[in-house]
Amino acid sequence: METLNFLMQGFDVATRPTNLLVALFGAFVGTVVGLLPGLGPINGVALLLPLAFALGLPPETALILLAAVYLGCEYGGRISAILLNVPGDAAAVMTTLDGYPLARQGKAGIALSLSAVSSFVGSIIATCGVVLFAPLLAKWAVAFGPAEYFVLMIFAIACLGGMVGDKPVKTLMAALMGLALATVGVDSTTGVYRFTFGSVSLSDGIQFVIVVIGFFSVSEILLMLEKTHSGQKAVKASGRLLFNFKEFCLTFWTMVRSAVAGFVIGTLPGAGATIASAMTYMSEKRMAGDKGRFGDGDLRGLAAPEAANNASACGSLIPMLTLGVPGSGTTAVMIGALTLYNITPGPLLFEQQPDVVWGLIASLFIGNVILLIMNIPLVGLFSRMLSVPNWVLVPTITVISMVGVYSVHSTVFDLVLMVGLGVFGYLLRKLDFPLSALILGFVLxxxxxxxxxxxxxxxxxxxxxxxxxxxxxxxWALTVAMLAMPGLRWYLKRRRGNAVEAQA
Amino acid sequence: MYVRVFAAVWLLACAGLALLAWGFEAPFAYDPVGPRAYPLLLLFLMACGAAWLLFKPHGEPTPAFDRAKAQRAVLCVLALLAYALLFEILGFVISTALAGFALGLLFNGRLWPSVISGALLGVLLYGLFDYLLDVPLPLGLLRLLES
Incomplete structure (x- = not known):
């Protein structure tokens, strides 16, 4: 009952005109950023964060903006996945598998509308999960002392290493780099200068915005330079624009199952939408068995990853709000945003800043409705944005990144540092180090x-x-289990490989 | 191969930083850990990871070095650096127009469209940020026109 009261209070906050406007704007920008290949939720949140701060938005409004962008990206990623066969963000990789074949069969309209609804179902189920479980977990988390927090953060980093899977050493290295970057500056307890190399600009530590924009926007620009694939034709959305009742019934339980699974995966610190969509796709494929046409246009193969990635995006807000430990790269950026406002996310947030927490949760419901309404009729407009050429897009991203960094401290040093970090991030990405682990480390x-x-x-x-x-x-036990996972998987794979050989 | 080179460089960097970190001593002990132990621990773990990668660099076989691509990447970095360094001196509008033009060309834009899109970016975004959104941006050279 208490929860319902708080939720009502949250709706009061979220329906204030400025907050509604901001949610609308964020949803739109998020969808656009999400559908542009290469730009994902982290980029969107990173580009808008300095803006929100410079505009002097109150914390709850800024957070609503960022959450709307986050959700919007998960909606937008599927558009380019279906029409272009290019995932708009990493989580939409699975959507291409069945989305693009559907589009080529002339069912683009059905695929787009059905995936919008799957996204919606996924988000709404997960948001209900947030409402139910976040306050419980927050109450429980008050028992956490410094030692528990320290071990929890180690667990979060181990989760990354265990779940990202194929390259655990590189993932852990990236997280350590992030942790090490965070030690630059004055040590808060003793006042000793660490790794500042005598520079005044570094004594304050490296600003969070600079790290995020450098690592994600600048390195992305350099990566885009390599794939100047131009002239890839988007499939025209034609035929029936809306799915029918039968198609909805076929996919409904898939959506629900995937949403629940996505939510659970999202709540694990460190494991994000990409893993959720991959896992649900695989399990739906296995459940459908031989009757499914997964891989050449099964509607369930489209609904499962879309519901899951939206659900996990919402679910990852739980560790962020209750423990102050991010559940994904994007929520890591949002935690950074909160600390800019001198708000420390954690269990006490629910007591001290109910407006922020419940406003955010309520805005998730509102944002989802906005996105659903926006995404079905406006899909034509969005898909036209796919044809914005790189020679306009890249300069625009560059300028917005520069302004974003400049607005924090107004120094050229920061701009140069941003470019430097961007080049470093580009090298790391070329060498296959996951940068989201680095950001997570930096925030933690x-x-x-x-x-x-x-x-x-x-x-x-x-x-x-x-x-x-x-x-x-x-x-600690969970951490050890997580760290043992890659080794175990490797062992199982090898044993299975041997078994196949023995049969042959 | 590249991973090995990177791991070696990183190992050296860790050693260098560890030497630097050795000097972090608080004039007065505020807490039992002090400012030195934690960075050293991180550097040690990173060095272990780098050593692992040095001996077992897994992943796909390294693609051949592509000269043309590398050249473009270097040009792009130079353009970004120049933009950053000239941001205050030339002011937002002029430096953005130049950077927009240079990047436009680099990303296969044609000459005149790139000029126009650069100039439009400079003027429009200055208006957007400085007037509408209250983000102060440097005027630079254009300040001379004002006086």
């Missing part, structure tokens, strides 16, 4: 060190406090 860095040192201050330097309580022990 300061909290992690603070909590470690606070815990050890409490115990007077005794390391036992790090594995003294049942919570820490459980978290």
């Amino acid at each position: 860095g300061e909290m992690m060190e603070d909590n470690l040192r606070r815990a050890l201050s409490i115990s007077n330097g005794e390391l036992g406090i790090l594995y003294g309580s049942p919570i820490t022990l459980a978290l």
